[in-house]
Structure formats: C-alpha cells, structure tokens
Amino acid sequence: MYKIVEKGILNEQVKRMVIEAPAIAKKAEPGQFIILRVFDGGERIPLTIADYNRDAGTVTIIFQEVGKTTKLLGTLNEGDSILDFVGPLGLASHLEQYKKVAVIGGGLGTAIAYPQAKKLHSLGAEVHSIIGFRNKELVILEDEVKKVSDEVYVMTDDGSNGNKGFVTDQLKEMIEQGNNYDLVIAIGPLIMMKFVAALTRPYNIKTIVSMNPVMIDGTGMCGGCRLTVGGQTKFACVDGPDFDGHLVDFDEAMRRQMMYKEQESHSQKEHACRIGGAQNA
Numbered sequence: 283m284y285k286i287v288e289k290g291i292l293n294e295q296v297k298r299m300v301i302e303a304p305a306i307a308k309k310a311e312p313g314q315f316i317i318l319r320v321f322d323g324g325e326r327i328p329l330t331i332a333d334y335n336r337d338a339g340t341v342t343i344i345f346q347e348v349g350k351t352t353k354l355l356g357t358l359n360e361g362d363s364i365l366d367f368v369g370p371l372g373l374a375s376h377l378e379q380y381k382k383v384a385v386i387g388g389g390l391g392t393a394i395a396y397p398q399a400k401k402l403h404s405l406g407a408e409v410h411s412i413i414g415f416r417n418k419e420l421v422i423l424e425d426e427v428k429k430v431s432d433e434v435y436v437m438t439d440d441g442s443n444g445n446k447g448f449v450t451d452q453l454k455e456m457i458e459q460g461n462n463y464d465l466v467i468a469i470g471p472l473i474m475m476k477f478v479a480a481l482t483r484p485y486n487i488k489t490i491v492s493m494n495p496v497m498i499d500g501t502g503m504c505g506g507c508r509l510t511v512g513g514q515t516k517f518a519c520v521d522g523p524d525f526d527g528h529l530v531d532f533d534e535a536m537r538r539q540m541m542y543k544e545q546e547s548h549s550q551k552e553h554a555c556r557i558g559g560a561q562n563a
Contacts, residue, residue: 283363284318287340292422296346296390297356298332304339306331306369312397313375313492313524316341317500319366320354327351328497328519330394331370341369344393344422371500372523375490377402380464384456385431386449386478387413388470392423394492395469396430403430410461411435412452414470418443450477463487468527472536479527489527493518495538509535 288300333342387395512529
C-alpha cells in the first residue's frame with residue numbers, strides 16, 4: 283500500500299497527489315512514469331511522474347478525472363492509500379547536452395513538461411517555456427514553471443488570460459525572433475504535438491514528444507502501447523515515452539486513441555450509476 287501524504291486541487295478536474303514511495307523516488311527521473319491500481323481488481327493506468335523528492339521518499343502525480351479509475355483515484359484523500367504503485371517505468375529523458383531549449387506543455391501535458399524544464403534548469407540550460415490551455419480557469423503549474431524557466435508564455439485558446447493563441451503561434455514567433463533552440467520538447471494532446479513537430483521540421487530543430495497511448499502492463503509484453511516511429515513499430519512503455527516528433531505517425535496514434543471510446547463511455551456510465559445508487563440508498 284502506498285500512502286497519500288498530500289493532495290491538492292489544481293483546477294476543477296485536475297488533482298495533484300504526493301505519494302510515499304521511497305524506492306521509486308530513489309531512482310525516478312524526468313520522462314518516466316508509474317502504473318497504479320486504486321483497488322484490487324481495478325484497472326492499471328499509467329501516470330507520468332510529475333516530480334519526486336529523494337530525501338522525503340515521495341513521488342508526485344498529477345491527473346485529470348476523465349475516466350472511471352482517475353475519478354476513483356480523485357475520491358481518495360490524505361492518509362488514504364493506493365493499492366499498487368509501480369515504477370519508475372520507461373526511459374528517462376536525456377537532457378544533459380542541451381544549452382537552449384523550448385519546453386511546451388499543452389493542458390495536462392504541462393504536468394509532464396514541468397519536470398523536463400526543472401531538470402534542464404538544474405543543468406544550467408536556458409529554458410523558454412510555453413504552456414497552453416483552453417481558458418484561464420484551466421491553467422495549472424504556472425508558478426512552478428516560472429521558477430524553472432528563463433522565459434514563460436501562458437497561452438489560452440479564448441484569450442481569457444489576455445494572451446490569446448496556440449502554443450505553436452508563440453513558438454513560431456520565438457523562432458522567427460532568432461532564438462536558436464538546440465531542442466524543442468512538446469508534451470500534450472496528440473494534435474498539439476503533431477503541429478509542433480510540423481512547425482519545427484522546416485527549421486531542422488530536434489523535437490521530442492512524449493507519447494502516452496493505451497497501456498496495460500508497462501513492460502512491453504501486452505503490445506497495447508505500440509506506435510509507428512520512422513516506419514518501425516515501437517512500444518511507448520519500453521522504447522519511450524520520449525520519441526522523435528518528426529518520425530512519429532501521429533495520425534495512426536490518434537486513430538488508436540479512439541479505439542476504446544465506446545468501452546470507456548460504458549465504464550464511466552456504469553461507475554456513475556453505482557455512485558448514484560449508493561448515494562440514494
């Protein structure tokens with residue numbers, strides 16, 4: 283059992299939890315993830331490690347309540363425990379050689395981009411961060427990102443924070459201003475990462491994306507997280523989750539992402555009915 287030592291609400295749907303997991307905290311690095319189960323018989327879901335504290339022996343996860351398991355996870359509070367918490371899994375990001383980097387987070391992807399920016403900052407790199415959201419109510423981790431970045435731009439689709447536009451708009455402007463980036467890191471919705479990669483390709487700027495397809499075991503055995511990179515089949519859990527954005531087949535990844543929408547909808551409806559029945563009992 284893994285104890286929840288802190289819980290915070292970042293916005294209406296997004297929560298942050300700090301989990302007591304010293305063995306994982308000891309080895310965790312940016313880019314890696316864990317797989318958890320809330321209860322016996324529950325599904326296994328992957329969540330990227332948003333932060334870690336080796337001295338305290340804790341790992342931070344940030345998640346959006348979008349499915350049955352994340353909603354169940356969101357009902358737990360400080361002092362409660364998670365049944366299974368396995369990791370660190372995946373390959374750690376290799377960031378040591380870069381001097382000037384643009385780090386881009388879209389929506390919840392900001393929680394994954396943050397540890398990348400933090401690591402780069404600690405290594406002495408110049409970090410320009412761009413984080414994008416649909417509106418200002420959904421903005422998360424702005425203060426945390428500012429602490430580990432030389433420049434920060436917060437974009438909203440509707441301009442409700444006074445800075446309207448997409449992350450690609452801001453990135454293009456920064457590139458055209460003469461910023462010579464060694465690397466662009468883009469983490470967020472597949473469509474966002476696709477367009478960031480399309481933008482950087484003509485400039486020949488190395489672009490890394492973090493892929494998070496359907497995943498079950500996290501060790502490469504189930505094959506559920508397969509994707510095509512440079513014409514070859516890769517598995518996000520063992521070959522990634524970081525991949526060259528210029529080589530990822532995003533269209534295929536988006537088709538695969540939609541494969542289980544019907545089952546996910548059924549599971550959520552079943553969960554809602556059970557909760558409603560319990561409340562009315």
